[in-house]
Amino acid sequence: MIDIRNLTLSIHGTDILHDVSLQIPQGQIFGLVGESGSGKSMTALALMQLLPQGGKTSGQVMVDETDVSTLGEADMCALRGNEIGMIFQEPMTALNPVKNIGDQVAETLLIHGQAKKSEAHTKARAMLDRVGLPADRFPLTRYPHELSGGQRQRVCIAMAIALRPKLLIADEPTTALDVTTQAQILDLLQELVREENMSLLLITHDLAVVAGMADHVAVMQNGVIVEQGQTEHLFRHMTHPYTRQLFEASSHQPDRDSDSKDAPILEVINAVREYKAPRTKLFHTAPPIRAVNDVSFTLKSGESLGLVGESGCGKSTLTRAILGLDPVQSGEIKLFGHAVGPDLPIKQRAAIQVVFQDPYGSFNPRWKVSRLVAEPFHMIDALPTDWREKVADALVSVGMHADDMDKYIHEFSGGQRQRIAIARALILRPEIIVLDEAVSALDVSIRAQILDLLAYLQKRMGLAYLFISHDLTVVRAITDRVLVMQAGKIVEQGETEQVFDHPKHPYTKQLLDAAPQIPSDWQEKKHA
Amino acid sequence: MKWPVQLKLGAFITVFFIAIIALSFFWTPHDVTILNIPEKLQPSSSKYLLGSDHLGRDILSMLMVGGRTSIAVALIAVSIGVIIGVPLGLLAAATRGSLIDEITMRSNDLIFAFPSLVIAILITAVYGPSASNAIIAIGIFNIPVFARVSRGAALSLWTLDYVLAARTFGKKSMRISIEHILPNIINLLIVQGTIQFSLGILAEAGLSYIGLGVQPPTPSWGRMLADAQTFIYSSPRLAFLPGMAIVMMVLGLNLMGDGLRDLLDPRIRRGR
């Protein structure tokens, strides 16, 4: 039984957590939900007493009968990994790259004196088997860089539960993973809780994940738990406005009516793009990797087309080819009937613009917004004399102020930057905007606003969108048609509703099954 | 932005030294070209503030004039490194993975196998010793340093979305390198420049000390040390003072470099 009572935290005098109280009964899953900066991770770190320097806490953090906030560092070390285990968001960096996985799992046992050197590796082997990494494919001598993200997260779990702790804290354990891998990791966690009678504190930004997993849920905003309760009850009766807002944002359906005409403006015909495979032997070249394999589709004027697929499926490569950054090796990409490629005159390429994922990496930090938004004018003959007015118009049309053009980009939040990125994409009045994971890095409430903006702009300007995303919910909300991509191929395409409701290809089914969902009967009450 | 303590201290020392050395263009306490053997090896006095050397020249004046050599050599050597190294680094990054990149980086590795001293030895063996030897030897060694720093920093910038965006706007690699890459690595180059400047002063002193650099009668700190070695038992002051001048100048520059790094590198600033 974990019992946090009136936990308050400040770091260098800034309030981070305020009066947080929650209980996690033995053998149950507790979901802690909130947007970035809400303090959910800090709650976990306070529980582990691994706060950043300058952190001051008050209140009690009871693990069974012990208040860990009063324990000294030595006692905490004995407790961590033994009574409480923890896994983190980024499995790619969470393991020591220079130690093999066997040693890293065995270390948990050795450090707590729970196994002799000789037995530690036997036990580590058993733990890795337990988390689904069998000995034949994953010997103890494997190094982290030889494993995928999902496999590394399994190693982290093995490390964290090696001593069968009472509580496992999982801080956004699947956020960095693909949806099918996410489902497998979540299943594993659920199974471990059940079989080991462990408690799990599951921290996530994703309401759908907790809906499918947790017994209890707490919703956190600005360091305060605004609402908590038994999961189904909480979802059915959301009493706090923030909970409702979060809920609505995560399943937000922008108000859109698409006005697609039959004229195809972008045609991809049997496109193939290959990469040189990394050399495995000194004098032996491996056959090239086909990142895009015989892909064909069309985008019609005013249409919103989704492209879904997991990481490594080839969607980024396809995007680069469509943007004319890389040539295709065979097949064709036609923009208004002209072949796209590094040879297409830039002026003709101006009809297609792009918005990227990372709101922080999308702008040169040394330029003012006016110059940033005006950069696409490079594509036409000369900078128009009224370029500042045009920049102002573009900024206003995405809900920013005209005065913002004299500021630098670091003065804006992630959501505002994404608006500026859209303004930049709009400045040349393109016909097509490619949205490459354009809302994936945003919190749900900001994401809902950007989706609304996109729907509004499409209606007003008759834009066509190519919406590339790994997030099925978003794609469903914003597109008319959808393409499902797997291993370089489009395996299924059709009307969005049709594909989502009646998927034909097994991979589409697998993707849809893997995506966590809030049970529909919990939601109905809300829509009523 | 608040200046870190070491930046203030370093800038103070550096400016102080440069001011005194610059003063020597207009005025020195004594003329260093005139030998005054009867007044050799004087202790410090009101006439010779820091004493006189084995040829009766005023040590303070010698230090002031000698500093010009150190600064000039180091400054030109850094400029050579920047002017050749930075464009090479940017080019290598813009064409990453290509033959040009490979050739640039491999030739850099090759130059790294020739320490400044070895280059100086080779040049001296062929052309005889001179100050320009020192400049070329140190300058050549600076090229791969700046090429590597620029390439490394530029490579990480090339992966950023704003560079990708600029490419979709049809901008060429050259233009992107100038507009987007260079302004964002300039901080790093300033910091590296300060470090190389101080290393240049040390290297010049070393080369002049062994006679591969500045030749008599031009005074330089390294040469003053070489001259002093004969008198190290009788007048250790002669060896002590130029050495201290080098140490203080280099210390000032290094402190400034460290301070600038803290001030300009957002990664470190955020880490606090």
Next chain:
Amino acid sequence: MIRFATFRLLSLTLSLIAASIVVFAVIEIIPGDTASYMLGLNATPEAVEALRNQLGLSGSIPERYIAWAGGLLTGDFGQSYTYRVPVSELILDRIWISIPLTLYALILSTVIAFPVGLISAARRGKLSDYSIMGATQLGIAIPNFWFAMLLVLIFAVNLHWFSAGGFPGWAGGFWPATKALTLPAIALALPQASILARVMRSSLLETLTQDYIRSARAKGLTRGQALRRHALRNAMIPVLTIIGMQFSFLLAGAIIIENVFFIPGLGKLIFQGITQRDLIVVESTVMLLVFAVILVTFIVDVAYAAVDPRLRTRK
């Protein structure tokens, strides 16, 4: 791992060939005739002609290069013009002073820098950290040959703990020889140790912010255990680079410092070669120095792979 080493060995060979071409080319571009340059203005035409033959200057440039490079490979470095003995003999006599001195300094520098950097990182922000960082800042600013003069002044002239210079030779026993190299090694090592300690500290601090350190702490490791068991080995990667580069600085430094201590090493040989215009000696000695630097770079590269398993599978 074997593939990695083979690849590195290949690039080592290529570097050596490229470096030898550079050295050869620099000596070749001497304005005017090499032989008359070496002999000076008063040489008789017969003497110049004789030297030309002796230098093998008669053939075409590629022929001469191949003859010279082939000679290097077989240990035939040519005949010194001034000493009238094979250059290989001259070098062999001296290399056993310069290389041990460099290695001695490298070991000293590493042995000093490791604990200092470690303590500084572990006690970050405390008084001991600030004092160490201040001292290293000073250490970097000190020219090693000047530091050598100060050491002589203190330990030889005033305290009489060491002799002020000279070298008894290894024939006189290991300890007297080592003792004679101690002051020069300290003078070389301390400034480099300052650099190394700073790199060690910042590399450790950088490593300590990594996610896997947080994972290790979540397993129950203390701060010290996490540092020793996880941070140290990862932090070694940039430190190894610096150690490799230091070898070349130390070797160059050794050549300068031999002057201060009147040690008859390669430095002396090169400077005599320069003043006496004995290009064959200069050319071969420089090539030898460059060879040593390239070899150490190779060793460091292979050491990387020992530290970092990721490098073993990549090229």
